[in-house]
Structures are given as C-alpha cells and as structure tokens.
Amino acid sequence: MLLQIEISPVCNHLVSFTFDLKAAALCLGIMLGRYPCIWCVWDAKSGLDHVEFKSRSSAHHAEMYQKLCEEYNSDSKNHAIDCDGVEDMEALGVWMVDYMQMFNIPELHLLLGVGQKLYNAIVATMSEEELVTHELLLKHNNISRSSYHGGAFEGNAMRKITLMVEQIGFPISNSSSIALKRFSEVVRTCFGQKIQGDYKLAIFQFEEAFKLTGLNCSTKVHIVCRHVIPFITKFLPVGMGLGAVSEQAAESAHSRFIKVWRNYQCSESLENYGENLLNAVKEINFVNFIST
Template structure:
C-alpha cells in the first residue's frame, strides 16, 4: 500500500495462489470507480472465474495523473491486458479530452458537431495518431488503442438513453415508463438514465409495446434484438442487419447519434466475436460484491480488506453439500 492505493504489483503468484494458471491473454483489466473508491479488477475472458481485485483506493479519482500512477503500480506494461471500462476511463487512458468534444471517437475523426451527416454518412477518416494537441488529444496515451475493448454494457445504456430522450414526454410510452419506475426522479426518467436490470424489466414486459406508436415500437424492437443477439453472449449471423435496422429506426424516431451509437454505425467490425465474454458487466458486478466487504470494514478500507476479499475467493469448502448449486464464479472445482 502506497499513498492510499492498495495494489498487487506481482499478479502471476496471486492468480496461481487462487488455483488458476496465469496466462495474461486470458484476462482483461477493468478500471472503474464508484462513490467510495477507484478499483482495478482482473476479469476472466469468458467469465469462468471470479473477478480478482489488483488495485483499490478511496483517495484516487478518475484523472489522467492518477491513471498513470495506477498502471505503473500494477505493472501494466509487463502484462498488456486488454482494457474494458466506461468511455470516461477510455478517454483518460488514451489522453483524450473529456466532455462534449468535436472528435470524441478514438478510432476515427467522427465530427460530433455535424449532426446533419450523422445518419447519412457511415465512413469517416481514420484516426491515424493520438498526438498531443491534435483533434482533442491533450495527453500522451497511456495504453495502446488496440488494447481497448468497446463497452457493450455502456453502449446498451447509451442506446436506452437516446430512445427515451426521443420519446414524446406527453405520449403513452413515456407515461408507462414513468408509472413503472415511479421511484426514479423525474430528471432521471427524462434523461433516459436506467441501469441494466431496469432495461431488462422493460424488455421482458410484453405490455410495454402496447403503449407505443409505430415508430417507437420499431425502434424498441430493434433495440431489443441488438441487445439480445449482438451485445450479449449470442451473436446472430445476421447481426449487421439487426444493427442497421436499429440505426434506421433510431433515425426515424429522431434520436441523436451519440458516440455510443456511432460505434455501432461505423465500427461494427471492431467489436469482438463474443461481447458477453469480454463485457465490462462482470466488473460492474464486482462493485456489488465488494460493497458488502466495504460495509463490514466501516471505512477502514486498506490492504487487510483486500486480502480478506481474496481469501474469500480462495476459501471454498467443496465437501459441503448444498440444496442448490451456487451460480457464483469461483476458483476451486465443483464437487462431484
């Protein structure tokens, strides 16, 4: 522990101690923060094993200088994991200016200001460099852009946000959402800020589409199809057709094209084969797992808490017979 940052500088022995042979290419690095802390977590590609925390701090915030320290402490250059996280983290790691910028895409020179061309133009000049001072680059990149994974969960949340924002706020569809999620603030509902479980509630709600007009129903069905057959564990052979239908229906509904929608529109081939296997969603679940440990330690969040968490990953009694099989990912083999 140094300067309020708990970290593991030698990852291989840690993973081996948990009962798993360490191969760097089998893991991805998830970096994110909650209200309490900044976390660096190793996620298994394929999500077969539990998440392994390798960095934790309650004092460091999501800033460029802090990310530089974090990557150095965990010896990132030695492992060169692929990285997943939200777009804010990706911007910081690549030295991009945050906020509503003219060139927010790290793959091409998509102009966020030219809204008249967003749906009519699919191909944009490739971004050939990340030089400081050029096209909203304000710092030297900390990682190779090719090591960045586009975040399917946050793209899903972004699609939902644009759909809700385009709805008639006096229409039946938005009124239904208001009644269903009455406990959310009016500002959140109008801004389209929903989490994954809330979106899944609407997708499973057969009654929801009955309150939509035609173009709303087309956009919603297209979103549900992309969510199920592209942004999850299943990748349909006709996924490009499904994505094109989504883009067209969003255009007809009057949705703005955010950078998350742009990734689907212009960089569909950049996405990996199985998005569910490398999603940042498992890392978001880690926030919930560690929350119990944070409550138990009552603010004394240090190396002892992280050691305790790792011990909980290791301590699995395989001889105990349970009424139901646990779905929790672990490192010890299941009993026969």
C-alpha cells in the same frame, strides 16, 4: 497506454483493455467535445451522416502530439520541449496499432446508454395515465431501478426493457419504441457471449429506425452503428459476441465491494484507513471464494 508483454525476443502479445468510455478518453487525452469517439475522429455534430472518418491509432496520437509540440515550440515565449521521439513513426514499431485493437467495445455501457436514451424519449411522450400504467407493468415484470445508480436501470433491467417494449405499456407506433425494438435485436444478436443471428442486419435496421426518431446521435449510438461490426469481424474469434469482453463483471464486482466497504468506510486521513481497506478487500475475496 499500450501494455506490451514480451514473451520472447521475437514474440510480442498485445493486451486489450475494457474501459468505461470516459475513462478511456481521459487516458488517451481525448476531449469529450466535438470529436468524442475514442476509435475514430467522428464529428459529433454530423451524427450518423458522418460515414467517412479517420480511425484513431497510436500513430495518429503521436502525429497529433508532434504537431502540438511544434506549435508550442514555435512560440519564442515558451521553453522548448523535445518532440524528436515521435518524428520517426516507424521507430514506434508495435505501438502502431488501431485503438480498436487496444480497447474493447463496452457492451454494457452501450446497452445502458442507448437503451436509456430511447427509454427517456419514449417516456417523454407518454401521458400521466400511461406513465402510471407503465410503472405498474414494470413492477409486474420485476423490472426495478437501482438505488446504487441514482434510480437508473442496471444491465439486466435494461435488457428486459428492450425485450418487452409492448408488455410494459410503451406506445407501439412511437418512433423511439420502434428504435428500441430494433436495438433489442442488436442486443440479442451480438451483445451476448456468442453471436446469435444476423447482427449486421440488426445494426443496419437499428440505424435506420434511430434516424427516424429525430434524436441527436450520441457517442454510444455512433459506436453501435459504426464500430461494433468492424470490431467483431476484425478482433474477435469467429462466433464470439461482445459479452465475452464485457466490463459487466467488473461493474458487478465494484457494486459488491461498495456494499462491503460501507462496513469499514472511514476518512482517508485516519490512521486505520489502510487497515480498514485491506480488511474490506479480504472480506470481498472471501465471499467471492466461497461462492465459487
């Protein structure tokens, strides 16, 4: 999973990736069960109370692989497999890296995941009359759901929602509304291209507010509260926010390509599938070129 570019015999550059969390977990062989975080061995059942955890790294992954090999080979029914390649951890050299150094924190997925979780919790407590008013206020403030994502909010819409908790009819005293307002400060201070204010304080206040909601701690909430600060302080230049390594550009490109592909879409079994796909790529590249 680590892409290593050799610049010279004595200089190696580590390339980091921006992944969808599920895709990253799949690539690393991490099951999205009790320990779903790709950056640490976090027990999801303990929620935000789990503060001491072991960071995941390529060394940790190699150790787990070796253990599995040994367990597999201990059964005489199995055909023995070679696991010598991971016995000497030091021999792996540059591969001994923290996964946080390899995988950027996907701020868009955190924004949508945490924001939608709190949004759903707030809406669930509102009366029918309040919901009608809420929908009218969303429309008045040009906040719309995306048909492409099954009626969910996209990034820009969710950013507006986090900033307009009171203006869109949410009950102010609701614990989830308070948590959403606290989350908006996290978004404002460190989800952009540059750090704007005290993001560490914003994250601390969000964590305290989220605990009061009584909601289960999702993986994305855990990442916000436990991994954003160390990622920014260790792996980003001073003053740079998560937006600088965001996956939003790729998400937007994917959405635009889907719209173009609809004009060429056909079954993969057809002979002209490859040609249609190539033409779709040419068109989206041309559109991107003339728009720059």
